[in-house]
Amino acid sequence: MLRVATASLCAYCRRAQALTLYGIRPCSNLGPGGAENKLTVDALYNLSVDIHKIRKLKGWVLFQSTAYVQETASLLRDMGADGAVIARVLEQHPEAVLCRPEEVRAQWELWASVCPNKRDLVGIIEKFPASFFTVTHHASQKANILYFQSLRLNKRIISKLMASAPQSFCRPVEQNQQVVHALTEAYLGLGGDENNMKIWLQKLLSQNPFVLMKPPEAIQVNVTFLRDRGFTTAELLRLVSKLRGFFSELSTDGMGETLAYSRKVLQCSEAELREIVLKCPALLYYPTPILAERFKTLLGTGIAMHQIVDTPTVLELTTQIVLYRIQRLRSRGYDVRTGSLEALNGTKKDFEVNCGRIHLRQVRPLFNPVAPPKAPEE
Template sequence: MSCTIPLLHFARRPAVLCRWPLVQLSSCQPCRPCTLSPKDGHQDSGRKELGSENQNRSLLESLVMLGVDVKMVQRRQPGVLKRSFTNEQGLASFLQCKGASREVVASIISRFPRAISRSEEHLQERWQLWRQIFLSDGEIVNILARSPESFFRSSDNSNLERNIIFLGSLGLSSKDLCRLLTTAPRTFSNSLELNRQMVELLKDVCLSLGGNDPEHFVKAVLSRNLYILIRSTKRIKANIEFLQNTLALSNGKLLELLQGQGAVILSLSNGYLMKNFKGIQQKLLSHGCGKDDVKKLVTKYPPVLYISQENLKDKINCLQKGGVSMTQIIKKPKVLEFSIKNLTKRLQILKDIGYDFQKNGIGILDSSQRRFDAKLQRLSVE
């Protein structure tokens, strides 16, 4: 029996290969029951539990033979073990046919036990849908190895297909869809109507701020923030209103912010956003800065609102202790993106060579490790 699966054909953009280091795949042989050797300890631990009340004994024995960690199954989704009808052997055979190793099959079932309730027909159909986004079976196997929930969480294939078509119609590339499916899979479990409501909200925001290309605005926001569609419209509206009222930006500037770096903070809880803004304001004002400086910092680098009050305080203190002024931080706030450990290490290295931030600026701190090392090498030659 061939393992080749015909692709579904519906309108979509050309697929873009998403690149991850793939798990080691076995060659695709004709589908057959998977005869897996249980991992050390799994067989014994499984057998100890075979007598548990109301559990399907034959299912437990089958899982043990597949090398599944039965104790993990009991912790994660114990109800699965009480089912009379399951498809663990069919699932193992299906995944092995697609290139999954024996260990990967066992790991998938251990971490998301409900996977064994999916029928052969369901698995085939869902795999075909995923192949509308991914170019190879290997990519899908790799994703399942990392996050089986993304594939097995929802059982509604029709809803998945409708969402793929809808999101593709927004101009999102296959690369964007790939990132959505792997990072925020609940987007595809949402009802189509729920996703449409968020898209309509974003279009309305664009038009209300004087934008003339709402489709581009939606695409820009979704591409920058993969979690928007799994948040409530109430949260997004509240965050936009908060930014509008607090930063007092013109419509044009706010529109530019929202479809740029500001998109990444829209999915934060409103309380967390307000709390962190207050923390930034208090810290800057305590150093003699004005409200305009707060506005400048946030608009230049909106992701600063992700940083907790305590962490922000520690980072600023670390920079100042290393000779960086508050004015320089406001001018180049992206430096706050780096961890305290990274900043401390760089500051010490620069201190050792007598680097003067007031004379040379802090651009060297706000750079990739490769550029930082290259700059150090040039400085050592000078």
């Protein structure tokens, strides 16, 4: 068992795991005589870890006088990780070897409470090792897990939050409670159905885990701004429901600039602009340079402005995707300049299905519950 322990880590380096998560580099010369810890280097080398990569990115780890390389590898192996996974984890987050074995085991038990499947947990650790090995905030992590479980959120959602937005689990639970309260109050205050609130909240947190790091008042500020622009309560609920996690990312300055630009380009009234935004809420958060490029691309292909007004969701597609899809449709005998732009919309899979259903110049929307598209006639 490798336990290189000639001296205890200083308080600053004991927090290395958490500090690195925030981009702070701890001291890097604690080894004897300022040299690398040979036992640590050899142990990592025996695990097929790329030492050169660690030296280049996080060389300070190799200078620490206390490391638990074999213990960390053994715990990962007990979880079900094979040699290749262990090597990748330690290459990506070598600070893991500075965690005491009892701390890592406590993390394992904690994470297993929301991700009991070992294979799934290993997959999370491989993808987000820094999140798993942030052992210095164990108490806050546990309190936040209990809080989100009390909201009856899906375990998969909680584990995703812990992995992709670890900062939100490292802070006091009271801060997350304030954000969630603000989100749910805004949703219910706009007439949202309390029975659907849990599903809405799960989708919101899954779509944008970092929403928890936003000021609690951000969503209400945005609601007030849009209400002042003429959106009704029902329309605001539609926007909040569609944008979910992105709604709190909006800024009043950014929305004001985007709305002013869009109205100028589309040459429409305020009321018409609101209708367009309700069809394409993404207009609220795209910066004007991106919108300008997309308008220019669409108009440059011969598409008329009234077509964009009718189907503004085409503005959600990048210029590369738009040009590719227009070319594909043209090869199928469909001209977007005279047809509906709905043929351009949808995911990659949706679009391919649409292409297969095109016959001559007749295109029906992919999602039409009244008249589903017919298969091409022979």
